Amino acid sequence: EVQLQASGGGLVQAGGSLRLSCVASGDIFDDYEIGWFRQAPGKEREGVSAIKKGGGTTYYAASVRGRFTISLDRAKKAIYLEMNNLQPNDTAVYYCAADRESVVLPWTNSALYKYVDLWGQGTQVTVSS
Numbered sequence: 260e261v262q263l264q265a266s267g268g269g270l271v272q273a274g275g276s277l278r279l280s281c282v283a284s285g286d287i288f289d290d291y292e293i294g295w296f297r298q299a300p301g302k303e304r305e306g307v308s309a310i311k312k313g314g315g316t317t318y319y320a321a322s323v324r325g326r327f328t329i330s331l332d333r334a335k336k337a338i339y340l341e342m343n344n345l346q347p348n349d350t351a352v353y354y355c356a357a358d359r360e361s362v363v364l365p366w367t368n369s370a371l372y373k374y375v376d377l378w379g380q381g382t383q384v385t386v387s388s
Contacts, residue, residue: 261285263379265355270385271345279340281355281379286336288314291377292358294329294366295340297351297384306366307353308340318366323349345386352381 267279279295287293294309308329309318317329328341342349357377358365365371 261287261357261377263355263357263377265353265379265382267340268353268382268384270387273346273386273388275345275386276341276343277345277384279342279353279355279382279384280337281339282335282337283357284336286333287357288312288331288333288336290359292361292364292366293331293338294318294356296354296356296366296372296375297349298354298381299348299351302351303369304354304372305369306364306372309364309366310338311364318364320366342384345384347386347388350384350386352383354381355379 262284265281292311295307296304297307298304314331326344330339356375358375365375
C-alpha cells in the first residue's frame with residue numbers, strides 16, 4: 260500500500276513562512292488527487308489545497324488563496340505546500356492525503372474528508388502573534 264510521509268512543520272511568527280513536504284512511496288499522481296488538510300484544536304478537519312490527478316489543476320481554500328502555493332515534483336514523488344504570510348489562525352496539524360476516486364474533490368467540502376483513501380501522519384504548524 261502507498262504511504263505518505265509529511266514533514267516541515269514548526270513554529271513561526273505571524274507573517275513568516277514555512278514549507279511542508281509530502282513524499283509518496285509510489286508514483287500515484289496519475290491515479291490520485293493529492294493535497295493537504297488541516298485540523299485546528301476543537302475544529303473540524305478542513306481542506307487546504309490539492310492537486311488533481313495528472314498534476315494539473317490546483318485547488319485552494321479561500322482562506323489560504325494567494326498565500327499558499329501547492330506544487331508537485333514527480334521525480335521526487337513529492338508535493339509541497341509553500342505557506343507565506345502565516346497567521347495565528349493557520350495554526351493546526353497539517354495532514355497530507357490522497358484520494359483515488361471522488362465525484363467531488365474532498366478538499367472542497369468539510370464533510371468529505373472522512374472518505375479520503377490515504378493519509379500521512381500530521382505535522383504541526385504553530386504561528387505565534
